[in-house]
Amino acid sequence: MSSTSTHLVANCIHTWSHARPLVTFCARVVKMKPDLHVTFLVTSLLFERLNKEKARSFDVGDESAQRLRIVSMGATTDMIGDGQIEPWWRALVAGEEIVCKQTDTRYAPLPTPPAVIFDVVGVKNIGIVRAISGKSVKIYALWPALTYSILQLFGDTHVGGLGNIHERAEEESRRSGRDFADVAVEIITSKRGDVIRMQGLPPMYDYEYYPQEALGDGKAIVDVLSRVNEVNKTVDGAILISCLSWEKDAVQTARDWMAETSRSVFIAGPLLPTASKSTSTENEKSQSPQGAEIQAFLTKTLETSGRHSLLYISFGSMNWPVKISDKLWAFLDVVMELNIPFIMSAASPLAVVPDEVNEKVKTYGKGVISTWTPQQMILDHPATGWYVSHGGQNSVTESIAAGVPFIMWPFSADQPINAVLATDVHKVGYELLEVRSGPGLQKIFRTGYTPIGTVEAVKDEARDILRRAFGEDGKEKRARLQALQQAALGDWEEGGASRRDVAAFLASL
Template identity: 65%
Template structure:
């Protein structure tokens, strides 16, 4: 094909909305900022249609830069990782051949071979495919779709406070002890002895507090990719962090220091939210929920009946849910209704099963709504919304900060417990249900308070009453005011001269 003076970047994420949603938003920003850049986002069948709609939230009518973002389906995945599926597509891209979208059957015109790839840190085989096929001719950046602190702790080198190369450690221990590799890996990740974890500028925590809920992570994740993330990140040319300077400055700097040791780059790109007009962004979000009209009406009715900041929004995202202790959530809802607080709850997680008894209570209450899929940014931007009960996933937390909706944290695993500490102890913009909703090893002594949770239903209700009364009282107003200042700082990270704007400009200049 005839050489064209343009740059071609390829992006890929695992099959998880919290990973791929910010990635498509970032890709949209890139093509809007660099007029000679084409981006091909490779995704799986499950995510394809949703990503098409989500991408539309970043482009207004007539924005021709949208034509330089191509979302191409590689086909169905047998698991949420989809590893290795990009192989045939990558070979076609490298050979400057047309691509056939496996969802639509439409042929995508050939482009110059890609010179840059952004690949999810958990998409291990896909990273290997690109490196093995294209060698050093393609720069690979690891996409970190969550809190930077978490990436450092779980997947960083030992000398920066991380767990290091878990695969090598587990294989050595397995050979020496005769124990199965799978068991050794689970022990490294989840069997905690009560050692103190000290992360930059955070209060110390016991290691078991990093997993305060008894939540099953699929064995496939534990064995297939968790142990190998550290060494795969080591083969990349740098990392792209979806977090932002005003949220976790110290962790970002620690990551820069770590990568600088090997001459690799770190780019911070958050907060990542759609860039189209509010009307277009909201419209494209609404069409992703068949219940959006009902939810909009419920929000408007709540505002008229109960006033601004009166509604409690509850969501544990698309994966997490307190399924092993769901009775604690229903007890929490009892207190919400007892205190006459209007609420809207998402049940998007497949783990969420609402008992008939709870449905009847909510119906009789008349000020609550439980929905399968909620247009979250629409809810957070609505003047009726006062507080957000969240598991602490980084995308939902980012949306809450940008909408200045303070948080009540109910974390499980991953980056969520550290986000809860940032919310409560560092930025002081919310509360954590710190004691009684914990389960499993989380019911052990809490370092920050010295308290050992009881975990009974009555204890859950007592804590819920205390937190909710403070949230909807004067203390909550102070936290909202503090969050509004943080909101402006976060938005400022993308203003001219802001930290994320500078980093993304530097990234584009390096292409």
């Protein structure tokens, strides 16, 4: 190891949608900077999958892979995997050896890290490093979602955000005598009918940001979420996983906001594996127990039904329409009624597929339901025509990069805004409205329509949208998406926006 080597430390909460783009970012930067070493500290929950995901960015013989070490800190009792870093950080800054809790691999000391990348919601770990190292280390916050969503939830009020939620909730709790957690949840998930306006987006009622009824009371992680705005005032900059062409107004708003306090914003999307297509596909396929079956199914579908004939359905690794599963099975009935081949991911720990549904799909013969799908392999396949998506940022990015348009079924977080970007701003998809529940069954600001929300309404809407998607209207949307696809992929080419920004980030270390 050279005496001029640079050491960067990375960490995120143990959610796949946060971890996957960060490991890809880390793989990119060690390739771009030959003297850079990265230590990615993770909980045991994600260790094995992240190592497989890392392999998707390095071809055999690529020695830069050795400079990205993924180290397990072991299991944690923290719900999101935050606050575990203290002993590891003390060892790293002291120049001591560290030992992976998963493999017992011993890692030799590296130079003291001048910078770390932490999840924007990793408020405990950010606080730990600040308390130990002060301003001697730069802390960059990874914004692991749509930029609009981070701004709306954690930004100051003058950029369209909720401001210091913790301070607001404490003040209201003192004034009214109400429980702090109740007040904080109310602030975060406000559904009073206020109109939210953000640059580059059509206005939306606040309840439209939560089109599905919540599964819990939201108190479990409210203390973390309420502190994000406050704690992130202490970081030195932000790294965005989004694409400039998808939400340029939000990116500019983020830059202007952070510049008020002389902090930098670096855009890094799309964060996609950088190994050869065969290496990337094989490593992704290995993460799914049905990977080979799905690949064979795609090949057969292309032969029998042609290009763009398949519908891919996935709600990501966490979301599932638990309280309205009857609407999901009604939608699937219409898919089969219209003789559309499909693959459905049931990856969420909340996902339950009834035996009668599995039997119906087996009898149908043109569908696959899997507990974990090789998503990018599916989206990149020429048989895939449309993606029924929850609208999480990783899924949106992967779909844009593959040129596959959307049918949106959003739940919360960045998903409702991505649905609006897909349908109203870029006009490259549709949104299912009748699948909404709870507060979502209220008037939509931009159209004035109020969803009916019955199973029959879901079926009627599904027939209409699927027929249009697989018809001439769908072809127009697919053609329109190609411009976004080219722009997104160009962001990492020489002179592209993300390549320039990440090079500037590396130069700042």
